[in-house]
Amino acid sequence: MDKKKTGSLKAARTTASAVTHVVLTALGILWLIPLFYLIVQSFRAEPGAWSSTFFPKTWTLDNYRRLFFETQFVQWYLNTLLVAVISCAITTIFVLMVSYAFSRIRFKARKPMMNVMLILGMFPGFMSMTAVYFLLKILLPNHFQSLASLIIVYSAGAALSYYVAKGFFDTVPKTLDEAARLDGATNAQIFWKIILPLSKPIIIYTILISFIAPWCDYIFVSFIMSGVNDTSMYTVSLGMYKWLEREMIQQYFTTFCAAAVVVAVPITALFMWLQRYYVEGITGGSVKG
Amino acid sequence: MNPLQKLAYYVVRFFTGLPGALADFFSGMGRGIVRLVKGTGQALGRYFGGFAKGDLITKGSYFVMGLGHFTRGQVVKGVIYLVLEVLFILYMVLFGGTYLGKFFYGFFSGGTVGNVPTQDFWNEEEGIYEKIAGDNSFKIILYGVLTFLVILFFLMLYFRSVAESRENEATVKAGRRCPGFRQDLKDLTDKKFHLVLLLLPMIGLLMFTVIPLITMILIAFTNYDASTEVPQHLFSWVGLANFGDILGxxxxxxxxxxxxxxxxxxxxxxxxxxxxxxxxxxxxxxxxxxxxxxxxxxxxxxxxxxxxxxxxxxxxxxxxxxxxxxxxxxxxxxxxxxxxxxxxxxxxxxxxxxxxxxxxxxxxxxxxxxxxxxxxxxxxxxxxxxxxxxxxxxxxxxxxxxxxxxxxxxxxxxxxxxxxxxxxxxxxxxxxxxxxxxxxxxxxxxxxxxxxxxxxxxxxxxxxxxxxxxxxxxxxxxxxxxxxxxxxxxxxxxxxxxxxxxx
Missing domain, CATH: 1.10.3720.10 (MetI-like)
Known part of the structure; x- marks a missing residue:
């Protein structure tokens, strides 16, 4: 009798496990189909934007050859990489400095500054772009529609996104600082020699987020570069977006797919590699309820 | 409670909490304003009282920033203050003052932003119309905001220098030496390390977020659109008209x-x-x-x-x-x-x-x-x-x-x-x-x-x-x-x- 019961329990468990696995697998496939479609379409030999079959009728590598040798994609890729590296460096440094100052040092203007920054963050970031555009025109008269402008746009406001890093610094025990201070360390030394070496997760998180941002941004780059005919200044997102416009899509759709694969693979790999830090960052920052 | 009731409870609490949160926010803001007014009053008291009590050098430092520093052993700091004051005056005379004037030209009367429209001018020799550039309304607002911030920062700097000057007087009277420049630099790595950390990020934020944002907020009170595109046209202040339009x-x-x-x-x-x-x-x-x-x-x-x-x-x-x-x-x-x-x-x-x-x-x-x-x-x-x-x-x-x-x-x-x-x-x-x-x-x-x-x-x-x-x-x-x-x-x-x- 006892045996029977455990047996039926086991059976129920196996069924539950099977159902869960089937559901998860189905969902997983559903989730990957669009990305899979993107990949197979990049090998499609038939021209045109629309195909009636999921898989290409004829397979080819020609789209990739075209991408690298007949379009400006490599230039766009290098542009984006340059912008991403520089703005990532500036953003990371700014964020660390601001969050450390707000987390660890008590000064008179601290609370008011944090409040003002909170309020600034509630305005849609894009709202100020018309004025930023003017400002860039004044500051860089001949180069305001350039990569330099993009770097400024991506990194100048970095101070506003200090929250996650500050949340991290807040959890580093203060006793560490106090011990160092007893040994005669200054605030600067504590920052460099004690806090920064402990902050690897948050540094990697900030680098990851700010490096990926320029690859994914369309709104700011399209605004800064609006009306620019010299396509050699584009970033990947802007250039690739243009390929899908009505006049270009018939010619460029499969090239777009190939480009998308080339852009997505390194970013995805980077993300997967550093996923742990990303998860720590978002969960630490968002749910300190 | 069953889960649905619980969820409903959360939702209700969210909305019933809203007025309370708003009240907290406004009362907090009220307290802040009271504190600000009080603080300003006290600061002004110290400012004028200090002027009356101070010696000649301190009195002079109310007009020539840095005077109370370089006469009392803080040469570098005094020179920096003096240079900043001169720069500020030059900025206001050569640049800021004009833009501030144009900013306020139509501000209260609902007039145009700036007063010199771009005009067509008949060039006899060439036989064509030429444009004579007038005011650029958008630039006027942008530079107006910039000038406001410059004035604000200068005032902060000014009050700080005057306060330091009074302190210096007291220090010298007590027979001690004023802390030198080396000490100031040293402070920047410790007690005032936050200044070093915050300087660059805040400059970036001010330049490319705060100034543009305030400018765009002001634009909501003008009639700037495609029909009044700068620099061909001047646009005008219209008060709350745009908000009235969109809200009914x-x-x-x-x-x-x-x-x-x-x-x-x-x-x-x-x-x-x-x-x-x-x-x-x-x-x-x-x-x-x-x-x-x-x-x-x-x-x-x-x-x-x-x-x-x-x-x-x-x-x-x-x-x-x-x-x-x-x-x-x-x-x-x-x-x-x-x-x-x-x-x-x-x-x-x-x-x-x-x-x-x-x-x-x-x-x-x-x-x-x-x-x-x-x-x-x-x-x-x-x-x-x-x-x-x-x-x-x-x-x-x-x-x-x-x-x-x-x-x-x-x-x-x-x-x-x-x-x-x-x-x-x-x-x-x-x-x-x-x-x-x-x-x-x-x-x-x-x-x-x-x-x-x-x-x-x-x-x-x-x-x-x-x-x-x-x-x-x-x-x-x-x-x-x-x-x-x-x-x-x-x-x-x-x-x-x-x-x-x-x-």
């Missing part, structure tokens, strides 16, 4: 605004909740003990976050394109037609498009909330589950009486943050539907039926329908909405109130 004065425009606002809120609500519950269910599924290859499943779902959004959303929008014929349509539309005989009129039919957008957004967003929910699920105390198992609760009951309440409690602030994020979710809408389908009868000023306020703002900032004043008004209204919801987080979250208790 201009029925076509306010109708459009209400429709766009309505969809924005509906979208934000559904996007937030579908993602949240989808993510929670997915996390619960994956984190079960019986599931093998947890990591593999998680990686599969996370892949959609890792792929840059413009790639995944653009490919989706092309898969969903409803073309003139079936051959000119995306693969999903073809699939639906062939399998179910349904025409998926994405970008043509409003309801279809809206539902499709929310579904595609789940594809993008569910893995994200799955990551967050996984982390929290692991933190739920296991004793809770054990005791409920002993009480004989089934998995469904356990979910509603333990998991869900716990998750809602912990992720409340996150949900509201997500909600605000979705109000401003430009990428999903712009890259998927671009706002389409349009509906010229019910939408004016370039808005379309799946536009959010933020994508409408984008359309109004460039292109054929550009209307900067309207864009600014919308930006301000988005701010008001975000602020109301943020207040909830701000007042409820212990992360803000108990900042120091974490350590």
């Amino acid at each position: 004065g201009n029925s076509a425009m306010s109708g459009t605004f209400l429709r766009v606002l309505g969809w924005t809120l509906v979208w934000a609500f559904f996007a937030t909740f579908t993602n949240y519950f989808g993510g929670m269910v997915l996390a619960l599924l994956i984190n079960q003990k019986i599931v093998k290859w947890k990591k593999l499943f998680r990686t599969v779902f996370v892949a959609t976050i890792a792929v840059p959004q413009f790639v995944s959303l653009l490919i989706m929008s092309k898969m969903l394109t409803y073309g003139d014929s079936l051959e000119m349509s995306g693969i999903i539309v073809q699939l639906f037609h062939n399998l179910f005989g349904v025409d998926l009129k994405f970008g043509v039919d409003i309801m279809t498009t809206r539902i499709a957008i929310i579904v595609v957004n789940m594809w993008i967003g569910v893995p994200y909330s799955m990551l967050i929910c996984s982390g929290i699920l692991m933190n739920i105390p296991q004793e809770l589950y054990e005791s409920s198992r002993i009480d004989g609760a089934g998995p469904v009951k356990t979910f509603f009486s333990i998991t869900l309440p716990y998750m809602l409690f912990v992720t409340g602030p996150y949900l509201i943050t997500q909600f605000i994020g979705n109000i401003n979710n430009f990428n999903v809408i712009y890259l998927l539907s671009g706002g389409a389908p349009g509906d010229l009868l019910r939408y004016t000023d370039g808005a379309k039926s799946t536009d959010l306020l933020i994508t409408w703002l984008y359309q109004l900032s460039l292109g054929v329908n550009r209307n900067y004043k309207l864009a600014s008004v919308i930006g301000i209204l988005v701010f008001v909405i975000s602020a109301v919801f943020s207040l909830m987080v701000y007042n409820n979250s212990s992360a803000v109130q108990k900042e120091d208790e974490f350590q």
